[in-house]
Amino acid sequence: MHDIKLIRENPAGFDAALARRGLAPQSAAIGAQDTDWRALATAVQEGLARRNEASKAIGQAMGKGDSASAETLKAEVATLKARLPELEAQEKSLAEALQAQLAAIPNLPAADVPEGPDETANVEEYRWGTPRSFDFTPQDHADFGPALGLDFESAAAISGARFAALRGGMARLHRALAQYMLDRQTGANGYEEVNPPLLVRDDAVFGTGQLPKFAEDLFRTTTGHWLIPTAEVSLTNLVREKILSEADLPLRFTALTSCFRSEAGSAGRDTRGFIRQHQFEKVELVSIATPEQAAAEHAHMVQSAQGILEALGLPYRRMLLCTGDMGFAAAKTFDLEVWLPSQGVYREISSISTCGDFQARRMNARYRPEGEKATRFVTTLNGSGLAVGRTLVAVLENYQNADGSVTIPDVLHPYMGGLTSLTPR
């Protein structure tokens, strides 16, 4: 959510930032609406002021027993009341329209975000690991996975496309990955483990920015709850409507949850395999920080995610997303992309964003700086640490063997109950 004051003060700067996102200028339209609204608001307030004044006088007159002048005043107020409701209604609808317009505008990119129209303009910043050289042709996990317990067929019968059932060692490996990630994030990386609600209300989803624009990407229950598309929603909203002490910041949260996405706009993309599912698990990281802490928190979050990939020995690269490829709420985003040998490409496995006060405004999440009376909005950050399903895919493909088996990475052995490889049934 944008601060209308900033748009008033610097409309050209606002439009310029929107332009970097490839969006048309909006400040003129917003400014005009804002001007209209303020004029109406002033008129309404003046009307109310006169009404209040008269009402007070009525009270005083009646207190003195002067019912005659009280009646005169009442008549006066009555005429005022005839046209005040209409003004108020207009003012309200204008204010709501203005809010709706502001709520639909994405966050402005940070100054150091490269400009570009789409993912082709993302900038590779860093690359870790060397893709393994295979002495056979590496296979797609969608091809060799089913023999190892990646059961698309049964799941399709139960739930349709974009669902899978993990069985036996495959389920165990998935669980091991999740546990390993969670243990690292809650251990050395300092995130508090949270087991949050997966069904949330409108306000929560509005707070993180999925509503109102992206409702079609979400699942909704008959009770009107939304299934979280990411634990970012639940974790970030832990501080909604709160005033935190500066001493408590940063707050670091992590959660292993299922995530639910309708994939409405993704028809035909990644239809094979486990890459893009309606339901998947993810270890999410969220940090609530002061603006001053945000950059360091962002870096820490990136390290926390990269550490998992490195421990698993999965080659990856880090991309700084360009303006055109960032999510709605993000001011700056790094993507981690993991190497998939079957496709010979790097695929997104983590997205780590700082959102400035964009989400905080929507949630009204504030903190009180040390020694200050006024409150300020917090900065919110979120990232995957990591997407468990996609990590499973990466492990399967990078650790596959010529005989169709998969070797379990060493760091997962404590979680595997003695299993050191998955072998075809």
Add this chain to the structure above:
RNA sequence: GGAGAGGUGGCUGAGUGGUCGAAAGCACCGCACUCGAAAUGCGGCGUGCCGGCAACGGUACCGUGGGUUCGAAUCCCACCCUCUCCGCCA
């Protein structure tokens, strides 16, 4: 699901339809007292919005949204949330 109680400022907690943005206490800030601190005393202390260079003025806010009224924290309706008891249940 049934019955009941309740949602008031950073916190606790008063509040008769009119002088209530709201008592009191705590917390916080300033001053006094003190060598210093504690204790005590005095004073201050909500937020958003609109207008104004500012001082300041106006307005809204007592869970949310409607309504009654000249006037609503207070009365009415709906909804949300919390708590207690009962029932059901992993």
